[in-house]
Amino acid sequence: MEEIIKVENLCKIFTLHVLRGKMITGCKNISFSLPRGAFLGLLGPSGVGKSTILKCIYRTYLPTSGFIRYLSPSCGEIDLARASDYQVLQVRQEMSYVAQFLRIIPRVPAIDIVAERLWQQGWAVEEGRQQAGEYLTRLGITRKLWDAYPVTFSGGEQQRINLARALITRPRLLLLDEPTASLDAENKRVVLNLLAELKSAGTSIIGIFHDLEAANQVVDNILVLESSLDWKK
Amino acid sequence: MAIKDLIPQKQAGYNFAFLDEHTKREVRRKILKAVAIPGYQVPFASRELPIARGWGTGGLQITLSLVGPDDVLKVIDQGCDDSVNAVSLRQLVAMTTGIKTTFETGRATVIQTRHRIPEEPLTEKQILVLQVPYPDSLRLIEPSEQKTRQMHAEQDYSRMWVYLYEDIVNWGEITIGARYPVLVHGRYIMDPSPIPRWDVPKLNMAQNLYLFGAGREKRIYAVGPYTQVVPLEFSDRPFQVEDFSGKTCFYCGSKDSFLDEIFNSKTGQKIYACSDTAFCAQRLKIQSAVREEKIVGPGKK
Amino acid sequence: MVPEKNNLLLEVKELVKVYGSQCSYCLKLTGAQAERQLCPECGSVVACNRISLKLHAGEILGVVGESGSGKSTLVRCLYFDEEATGGEAYLACYGEGKINILQENAQRKRYLCNYLLGIVYQNPQLGLNFNFSCGGNIAEKLLAAGVRSVDQVRQSAARLLVKTEVPVERMDELPGNFSGGMQQRVQIAKALAHNPPLLLLDEITTGLDVSVQARVLDLIRQLQHQMGIAMLVISHDLGVIRLLTDRTLVMKNGQVVESGLTDQILEDPQHPYTQLLVNSLL
Numbered sequence: 077m078e079e080i081i082k083v084e085n086l087c088k089i090f091t092l093h094v095l096r097g098k099m100i101t102g103c104k105n106i107s108f109s110l111p112r113g114a115f116l117g118l119l120g121p122s123g124v125g126k127s128t129i130l131k132c133i134y135r136t137y138l139p140t141s142g143f144i145r146y147l148s149p150s151c152g153e154i155d156l157a158r159a160s161d162y163q164v165l166q167v168r169q170e171m172s173y174v175a176q177f178l179r180i181i182p183r184v185p186a187i188d189i190v191a192e193r194l195w196q197q198g199w200a201v202e203e204g205r206q207q208a209g210e211y212l213t214r215l216g217i218t219r220k221l222w223d224a225y226p227v228t229f230s231g232g233e234q235q236r237i238n239l240a241r242a243l244i245t246r247p248r249l250l251l252l253d254e255p256t257a258s259l260d261a262e263n264k265r266v267v268l269n270l271l272a273e274l275k276s277a278g279t280s281i282i283g284i285f286h287d288l289e290a291a292n293q294v295v296d297n298i299l300v301l302e303s304s305l306d307w308k309k
Numbered sequence: 310m311a312i313k314d315l316i317p318q319k320q321a322g323y324n325f326a327f328l329d330e331h332t333k334r335e336v337r338r339k340i341l342k343a344v345a346i347p348g349y350q351v352p353f354a355s356r357e358l359p360i361a362r363g364w365g366t367g368g369l370q371i372t373l374s375l376v377g378p379d380d381v382l383k384v385i386d387q388g389c390d391d392s393v394n395a396v397s398l399r400q401l402v403a404m405t406t407g408i409k410t411t412f413e414t415g416r417a418t419v420i421q422t423r424h425r426i427p428e429e430p431l432t433e434k435q436i437l438v439l440q441v442p443y444p445d446s447l448r449l450i451e452p453s454e455q456k457t458r459q460m461h462a463e464q465d466y467s468r469m470w471v472y473l474y475e476d477i478v479n480w481g482e483i484t485i486g487a488r489y490p491v492l493v494h495g496r497y498i499m500d501p502s503p504i505p506r507w508d509v510p511k512l513n514m515a516q517n518l519y520l521f522g523a524g525r526e527k528r529i530y531a532v533g534p535y536t537q538v539v540p541l542e543f544s545d546r547p548f549q550v551e552d553f554s555g556k557t558c559f560y561c562g563s564k565d566s567f568l569d570e571i572f573n574s575k576t577g578q579k580i581y582a583c584s585d586t587a588f589c590a591q592r593l594k595i596q597s598a599v600r601e602e603k604i605v606g607p608g609k610k
Numbered sequence: 611m612v613p614e615k616n617n618l619l620l621e622v623k624e625l626v627k628v629y630g631s632q633c634s635y636c637l638k639l640t641g642a643q644a645e646r647q648l649c650p651e652c653g654s655v656v657a658c659n660r661i662s663l664k665l666h667a668g669e670i671l672g673v674v675g676e677s678g679s680g681k682s683t684l685v686r687c688l689y690f691d692e693e694a695t696g697g698e699a700y701l702a703c704y705g706e707g708k709i710n711i712l713q714e715n716a717q718r719k720r721y722l723c724n725y726l727l728g729i730v731y732q733n734p735q736l737g738l739n740f741n742f743s744c745g746g747n748i749a750e751k752l753l754a755a756g757v758r759s760v761d762q763v764r765q766s767a768a769r770l771l772v773k774t775e776v777p778v779e780r781m782d783e784l785p786g787n788f789s790g791g792m793q794q795r796v797q798i799a800k801a802l803a804h805n806p807p808l809l810l811l812d813e814i815t816t817g818l819d820v821s822v823q824a825r826v827l828d829l830i831r832q833l834q835h836q837m838g839i840a841m842l843v844i845s846h847d848l849g850v851i852r853l854l855t856d857r858t859l860v861m862k863n864g865q866v867v868e869s870g871l872t873d874q875i876l877e878d879p880q881h882p883y884t885q886l887l888v889n890s891l892l
Contacts (some may be wrong), residue, residue: 093885093886094879094882133873136873136874136877136878137874138878161869161870162666164871165856165857165871182827182828183825195835238823307800422744459716463716463717464717467724467751467753468750470750471739471742471749471750471753474760474763475742478760478764479782542758545759545762
């Protein structure tokens with residue numbers, strides 16, 4: 077099966093100049109590959125470098141060494157560890173990254189935060205809003221919250237806004253950082269269903285999970301990171 | 310010293326046309342440059358004259374530099390040949406040169422004027438010299454000479470346009486009466502001197518040469534014959550001249566000349582008369598000739 | 611917001627701006643490494659020390675750095691408020707991108723400002739003429755770009771004011787009557803009047819209170835969505851940079867010390883100075 081992404085010997089070491097050049101290891105010698113349309117779960121204790129891996133793939137972190145080979149329809153095979161800023165921006169159009177926390181944009185209502193990514197892709201304003209409304213409804217965000225600013229939302233609501241924003245573009249590759257962490261059982265079920273739906277529509281997914289139970293419902297493979305920074309399948 | 314005293318002294322050292330030849334040559338050179346760059350203000354070394362700055366010294370220096378023994382001079386002030394200033398200037402030139410002077414527009418080769426352009430169209434053989442108090446239209450919006458020169462150089466006229474726009478917004482029309490800014494040859498914005506709007510269209514594609522002299526401000530500029538001169542206007546707010554509809558000259562009955570309003574405080578009567586007195590006189594002369602012909606009958610003269 | 615391939619709009623190469631007598635050591639002895647901008651040999655101030663950048667059409671590029679790092683000088687050189695001492699700048703939509711705009715004559719520079727560039731300054735006093743009404747200020751850009759119809763000018767000005775959320779009925783008032791935030795929005799309307807492909811924003815929210823700041827930033831984001839204008843955003847505020855830009859340059863002592871994706875600059879800064887800057891973020 078064709079691989080959408082192949083990580084080889086990925087290392088991320090932070091050099092903290094403010095602390096006189098102290099080095100901190102984010103992740104070390106990580107290798108895995110993700111077949112197209114598969115769902116890979118990353119598991120392991122906190123601080124083991126799960127988020128670092130996702131951020132390296134999204135290039136929020138600049139990898140120190142190793143390769144991240146990604147097969148893009150627009151750019152062909154491209155090494156995200158070394159790609160130019162513009163290439164990354166290009167490839168990011170095919171990806172979505174869901175952080176643990178919602179980045180709030182002042183004075184922008186929930187529905188516009190979700191629709192914004194569609195607008196960036198050239199959708200008309202109203203159509204974008206309509207689509208955003210559908211996703212918010214499915215994620216259980218009631219209509220009266222759509223025009224509110226998410227600053228005031230609960231953690232769970234913010235997380236669902238964040239998910240809606242990521243899922244709405246139907247990305248080729250979805251990177252999830254604890255998508256179900258602050259959700260109750262009902263909403264967790266809704267989110268997992270949505271992810272399963274997206275996966276069956278062809279999206280490849282890498283997700284970080286804390287609770288194994290949730291992960292087991294959706295993932296094809298699990299990568300467990302130990303504190304020794306080894307991993308096993 | 311009275312001006313008439315100049316005549317004996319002329320032989321005793323005064324040059325033809327008062328100015329020395331070097332000065333005249335400099336002025337002529339500046340005139341040539343001005344003609345070559347229509348609408349561009351050429352700086353020149355304005356000389357001391359036996360009249361005060363601000364009384365037409367710019368125009369006078371141009372006139373004195375241009376006239377030769379065969380020229381015929383006409384001097385007008387506000388359209389009138391008889392006003393004090395016109396008379397003084399005419400006498401100064403006549404006494405220091407001995408050239409002929411005239412009131413008739415058609416006979417003159419050089420016409421020095423202030424505030425008016427004669428009604429009678431001028432020809433290629435004539436030069437109109439205008440006296441200019443403020444040579445730069447942009448002074449309305451920018452007090453610094455250095456900056457206005459830069460604005461002219463870069464053709465940066467947007468602020469002038471905003472001024473006109475604001476005028477329309479505030480007053481419903483452009484309120485500039487005299488000194489209406491014009492664009493010369495599609496390049497420089499020029500102050501046509503304080504002529505009424507009525508006279509502005511006469512600058513466009515005229516047969517004659519226009520020379521502008523600002524003595525106090527030390528600038529000469531020019532509009533050559535057959536040069537495009539258009540008043541600044543908006544496409545939906547066209548430039549308009551003064552409206553004299555329904556009014557006629559009290560003396561000659563003219564309906565198509567620039568009229569002055571004359572108010573008689575004793576009778577309370579308001580009459581209108583041609584501002585260009587030579588034009589009015591000419592019409593009266595023709596009218597009386599026609600009348601005479603009618604009374605006496607043709608062929609009996 | 612994501613730029614398309616190969617649609618470079620602005621390319622700046624090694625832009626230099628030196629205030630003072632300038633000697634052959636100026637550029638070598640100043641900069642981020644030397645941690646100074648004052649040339650120890652001749653005492654000249656090197657505001658911009660060989661700055662290069664690329665900006666694609668429709669992209670927002672951030673320039674961040676502490677005050678005095680040369681950010682504002684950079685945009686002022688690009689808008690010709692200051693004459694660059696050296697370097698090159700090419701605009702794709704001008705002379706097929708083959709003419710160094712920094713070397714053009716004053717009249718051509720005027721054309722560039724009137725037709726292809728827009729700028730919004732930190733201080734509205736710089737960008738607006740306080741003797742003209744707010745409509746007149748917007749009109750100035752339109753008139754400079756050759757519009758000669760009063761009605762058309764007024765319609766366009768009204769449309770821009772609606773877009774920038776300034777009450778249209780106050781169009782004929784002097785900007786001096788307006789609050790700081792409103793003046794800033796009038797300034798933005800003016801900068802947008804002639805539909806420039808490139809907009810330079812110099813610390814546009816500095817000095818505004820937080821709620822007004824948010825409104826102005828929101829406006830910029832909306833305009834970017836709607837009109838797809840490329841922007842160069844200068845700010846010392848990382849929050850502004852994060853909100854508006856995809857890519858960021860970090861400047862220190864007149865030099866670019868780091869450039870990259872904005873989220874990468876903020877979360878994984880490489881240069882010691884950038885790390886310091888990010889760690890100082892509230």
